[in-house]
Amino acid sequence: MFEFFKKKFKKESEDEQSQQEAFTSEQAQDDLSYGNVTDTSEPISAQEEISEAQMVEPEFSQTEEKKEEPEKKEAADPEGSQEAASKKGFFSRLVQGLTKTRAQIVTGFDTLFSKFHAIDDDFYDELEEIMIMGDLGVRTTEEIIEDLKASVKQEHIKKPEECRQFLIDSIKARMQPGEDAYRFETEKSILLVIGVNGVGKTTSIGKLAAKMKRGGRKVVVAAADTFRAGAIEQLREWTVRADVQLVAQQEGSDAAAVVFDAIQAAKSRDADLLICDTAGRLHNKKNLMEELRKIDRIVGREYPDAYRETLLVLDATTGQNALEQARVFKEIADITGIILTKLDGTAKGGIVVAIESELKIPVKYIGVGESIDDLQRFDPDAFVNALFTPLEE
Numbered sequence: 001m002f003e004f005f006k007k008k009f010k011k012e013s014e015d016e017q018s019q020q021e022a023f024t025s026e027q028a029q030d031d032l033s034y035g036n037v038t039d040t041s042e043p044i045s046a047q048e049e050i051s052e053a054q055m056v057e058p059e060f061s062q063t064e065e066k067k068e069e070p071e072k073k074e075a076a077d078p079e080g081s082q083e084a085a086s087k088k089g090f091f092s093r094l095v096q097g098l099t100k101t102r103a104q105i106v107t108g109f110d111t112l113f114s115k116f117h118a119i120d121d122d123f124y125d126e127l128e129e130i131m132i133m134g135d136l137g138v139r140t141t142e143e144i145i146e147d148l149k150a151s152v153k154q155e156h157i158k159k160p161e162e163c164r165q166f167l168i169d170s171i172k173a174r175m176q177p178g179e180d181a182y183r184f185e186t187e188k189s190i191l192l193v194i195g196v197n198g199v200g201k202t203t204s205i206g207k208l209a210a211k212m213k214r215g216g217r218k219v220v221v222a223a224a225d226t227f228r229a230g231a232i233e234q235l236r237e238w239t240v241r242a243d244v245q246l247v248a249q250q251e252g253s254d255a256a257a258v259v260f261d262a263i264q265a266a267k268s269r270d271a272d273l274l275i276c277d278t279a280g281r282l283h284n285k286k287n288l289m290e291e292l293r294k295i296d297r298i299v300g301r302e303y304p305d306a307y308r309e310t311l312l313v314l315d316a317t318t319g320q321n322a323l324e325q326a327r328v329f330k331e332i333a334d335i336t337g338i339i340l341t342k343l344d345g346t347a348k349g350g351i352v353v354a355i356e357s358e359l360k361i362p363v364k365y366i367g368v369g370e371s372i373d374d375l376q377r378f379d380p381d382a383f384v385n386a387l388f389t390p391l392e393e
């Protein structure tokens, strides 16, 4: 087994030259060793924070006057054939994006079940290998196999093939979101979107804002990524497409000050949902923690009655790297859910199971493309069905 892990992780690091900023626990440790991270600085009043920032009048997109938006046409369509067609398209893109994982898991299972005639240690070893190669995560794999062993014993299962459905059901059962998972969709809420650079935060915010707006909610978006050049413009374009309001300051201004402005705007317009974009390129854990802490204080003071949601965005094509990012972010922020993007790419779909099962953070949305309607609520049953769709389909 040890040789297998070595092989597996060597392969990962070779074919996974992630373009994303390295954001590892090790680096986080380095940052921590410089001290002061846990040393909360003097409380800063919102006013002080604002005056530190280059205050400019909040900019609001002029979208309310806009008459013709392509999405509007779509939103005006009655729920029906188009909706069904788009759902079907969504599922097939998901199935397509999961090809690599399906090749690993489905083919692996097929071979395994036809090769073995008895459920013995060799069978379990091979099953373990297939699941780990499919990115289900070491701990999750072990847990599922332990459950399988108990069930085989209890129910006197003799044929390997009979284990297939157990495995599918066991994976599904690990991914059911809690009852409160989508409370922010119906209550007055503030949603913070975090994650390393390039994972798809801004794009997902655009898609989500459009989705919520179509559902009849009044949405305000805060451009609190003031760090990256062009970030505000990119978000502005999305808010125009989604037909929602944007609150922004100049590039380089204080992110917490933008959030402060956005909260005032959300209150005065009686918005239902305030979504805050944040910077991915914050260099290290210390900067990120400081920025999130500042935003946290502002929200706590200025918008105490809003329901809080913090979604971490992860890129599904990065596999184990995404799991590692989730681990690091979990130490920094109170993450309430995950948006998993790029499941239409060469996604490592098994990672969803590992994240849910090992970190106990529910995946709430998945992205399967770059267009405005390419974001959907995560449906564990549909996902696992897609994961186990035979390759020829």
Ligand SMILES: Nc1nc2c(ncn2[C@@H]2O[C@H](COP(=O)(O)OP(=O)(O)OP(=O)(O)O)[C@@H](O)[C@H]2O)c(=O)[nH]1
Pocket (backbone or CB within 6 Å): 195, 196, 197, 198, 199, 200, 201, 202, 203, 204, 225, 228, 231, 279, 280, 281, 313, 341, 342, 343, 344, 345, 366, 367, 368, 369, 370, 374
């Ligand atoms: N194929 C595909 N591409 C996506 C998806 N989500 C986002 N992208 C693409 O990923 C790239 C990065 O997306 P952004 O939304 O800018 O990512 P970000 O996390 O905001 O990046 P920073 O602002 O640099 O931190 C863009 O080219 C998006 O079009 C998805 O679900 N599928």
Ligand SMILES: [Mg+2]
Pocket (backbone or CB within 6 Å): 201, 202, 203, 225, 231, 277
């Ligand atoms: Mg962005």
